[in-house]
Amino acid sequence: MAIRDGWRERWGSRAARALPVTASSVLAAPGMFAGWEPATVALLIGPLAACARLGVLHTAVTVCWAALLALVAGAAHDFTASPPFLADFLALLAGGVLAVTVAVRRAREAAVLAGVVEVARVAQGAILRPFAERIGGIDVCTRHYCPVQGATVGGDAYDIAHTPYGTRVFIGDVRGHDLAALRISAGVIRGFRDLAYVTPDLPDLARELDARIRGELGPEDFVTALFAEFVPGEVRLVNCGHPAPLRVGQQIRLLEAPEHTTPLGLGPRPALWRGWLQPGDRVLFYTDGLSEARDAGGVDFPLLKGVAEALAAPLPCDALDALYDLLTVHTGAPLADDVALVLCQPAEPAMPGAEPFSVPGSDGVRHVPSARAGHPTPGGHPRC
Template identity: 40%
Template sequence: MLSRVRTKPFQSGRGPLSPGSRAGLGAALALLALVSAVELADGRPAHYVALMVAAPFLAAALASWRVVLGVGVLATLIGAGFALAERTMSLVTAVNVAGIALATAIAAAVASVRQRQAEQIAELSKLATVAQQAVLRPLGPQVGTLAVAARYISSTATAEIGGDLYEAMDTPYGVRLIIGDVRGKGLDAVRLASIVLGSYRHVAYERADLRAVVTDLDRAVARNVGDEDFVTAALVEERGGTLTIVNCGHPSPLLLRRGAVIPLEPPAPAPPLGFMPVVRPRVERLEPGDRLLLFTDGLGEARRDGEFFPTADRAWRLLGHGTVADGLASLETALVEWVHGRLDDDIALVLMEYTGPRSGPTAAVPSWEVGAAES
């Protein structure tokens, strides 16, 4: 999939100028106009021609090399015009004009290098985005008896990728969801996230007991991480209106019911995947209209002036109305406003709503009881 991604070749010399090129060109022309005005007011001989050497370098900070070259040629011609206007061209003036031409060549080369680097960064950013999308498949809008929506909020504007992960599937054992957070960022985190998701997409269909799913995922993580690496995760199963949650060192989901927000803390703490967690399930009976918010710790760590975002206090007002996708959009807007657009960590959000039992008979038995019965 990644091999099919291509960026368009740079076309700065074709079509309209980019905003950066327009800004660089405008600043350089303003400088040339200012120096020319001062030179004309001063009269002969030319005293300020040397200042025009700054014009191509000023353009090189933002504009393409073609624009820089054009600015440099214009500056050289203006300088030569002032030099020729002298009755007797001085050696200093001639050297200044030659210096403008030399500066133009240097500035154009600098702009070319900067342009190639910007193009490479843009390509890497696009590849990072595609890699993230390949790992995190779109969810919803309906998975079994659950309306589901997911949202990924990046902490940077340059699409830096991290290890937040989620998935939802309708399996023979009910609708199962996972949300997790890999320690670290970058391609190593994405690699581990893809390993966890790949394993989960297989074992979620094979294991009747969520505890067995956790065991398999822990083995997959342990085979692929160092001593200090781990993955926090929460696994959720809805089966016949019964909600089962196992938690491996992850923030507790929030249950939204009739205006109340209930943190679904685990019966006992368990370490993250990679540290052989022994989990105890928490079981809740769902009512139609119940909503469950799953999130990574970036939401819990979001703060401004030392004050953390009040997720539980605002959850019902933000998430309790409209569709689940509308709810996540409202939460993201409120969060970004709270932190003034500056997040310290990426955030993955999953919001699900129980829409009622399936048509036909379904055993309302949590997965841990199914596993016990089969053993």
Template identity: 45%
Template sequence: METRRKWLATAVGAQAAAATVTSLTHVPLHALLLLGPLLGAQRLSARVTAALGTVAVGLTLLDASPLTLRDLASPLNITAVSVWAVVTAYSRVRAERALDRMTRLADTVQEALARPLPDRVGHIGLAVHTRPADPHARIGGDVHDAVLTCAGPRVLLADVKGHGVQALRVAAAVLAAFRRTAATEPDPVRLARTLDEHLGPELGPEDFVTLLLVDFHPGEARIVNCGHPPPLRTGRRLHLLSPPRPSPPLGLHPAPCLQRVQLAHGQRLLLYTDGLTDARDADSIPFPLDSPRCHAALTAPDPHDALRCLTDLLHRHTGGTPLADDLTLLLAEPVPTALGRPRDAPPRPADRSWTL
């Protein structure tokens, strides 16, 4: 609104200046009166532009009185240009309204896809930070979600190859398939295969989706990794949880397997996309995930503060250069309950295999 007022003031001022110069100097500068409707066509409504054109024609007729046939040329020219300006303003306003409707629709779709996660799902506390490579997008090729199953919390983090509309379409398919099946499929390995089957029709011959599925149980996390950067576990030191048998991403004939790792109270699990590992400084040195500063950041008392500290380190490492890829950071930690045992926790099994 403020911008349109400035444009209106500019257009009226230009017309007034042109009329003043013409009347005082008797120099025929009627063409300058077109500044009003021409400026109005760029930012103002068709009605205001028509008013500016009417004023321009009126000033021309007043200056030409008594009117002769020869004097009609200037008013007719100004009238023709004013009509063109009104049509232009009308078309522009319609296009702006259509764009505004499409933008609101796109925002609604993106909000549905990138709905914020709660700070807690079952006995797991969550903190999330996302930063699309496109500053005008709310989400990119990275997708994440969390559900509470009958066995406990389950978290998804996936990274779709590429950017733009195609990546967004595949990302929507990933989330739709996960939300449809995640709460009812008890086996994360079978869930990964199911997601691969659902995504098949959406993927081209060179498309793929890296995937992390994490099921949280009392004292442990069960991970399925299909071509995704391995999670990072905090403790006395940072531990990279590489899968025992690497699997290709979804869309490239994945072979998912289950990895079970300890996750005690006081430990955290960082899930991330390659926007973190691909970040480089001016000397093309990758971001040092195993540095003491990263350990200090990730062990900050509040998990949201921990992610802020980590992104600050990343910003300093890259020198403020925009990231070339989407970035998603998801920090999960077991949280105590009033009963002294995590909610929704099944009985602890007697035998347990660990990946340390």
């Protein structure tokens, strides 16, 4: 399949380069061989096609070829064709110069755009700095993959903070794949870093971050966001329109609340949820570039099966690499969207006497109201 696609791409590229020259040759042939009066200006079709699709060199070669064909066709009629050959030929040369000028301008614009995109990608890499370390008793590993094709940058964002309230994780996805999305992503991460250390409750953190970034969002912009807080024996979650994380242990489960709220920028009403963790459990946070990746037939990536297979790897970073390999095998082509992955595993066992892993009726996840530091929740657990 790869060899066939490579040959198809190579021959398609050659055909595109040969088309303008071929078009000029076909238009000049009647004047040279059939005795028809040459239509010199019509030979501009080749140079104009070249400047629209090809580079400066190919455009200049096509212009020279069209001029040579015009001279040959004119000589076959002793340069007496009507309209006057000289005027027609000068018009052809003027059009050729214009075609080369357009090709030069396109090349400069492409170079500027490539530079801007490269700067944006470097900036995005600096914003989404990789983690592979233990943070507040949590082994954390992150990965961010950009699409191979397309001059775009993604809107994915994530960050980790070791706060007095526990190790906190943020992951989000800004609508869009342009420089505006990158600017909003930077603002969201900056806001999370400012608020994570001084805001005791996760729902309040989500509300304050929403209020902070709302002025930076356009009328159609929004940010899906997931906030997590690890404390001994559990992970606390606030989900604002983001794909639910996966808890991977003896079983793999979505930590998904039965009620959802809207993304940041759309007036979310954050609620706190809790998931119990047993020793050895891992929690995977991701963006929709993973869950919505499709193969050639439009079939979504088998999320639960793929994650369970990949996260069997003992080391977190090896597990994420294996997951990405499974993803690319499934799509069979460069990714259409960027993918952010954050894998967290508590390095210490749960506190003795913690409540059972499964909570009846809620599959290990249950809803609790917001609680201030030091005040017990209805489940009997003080906020750490």
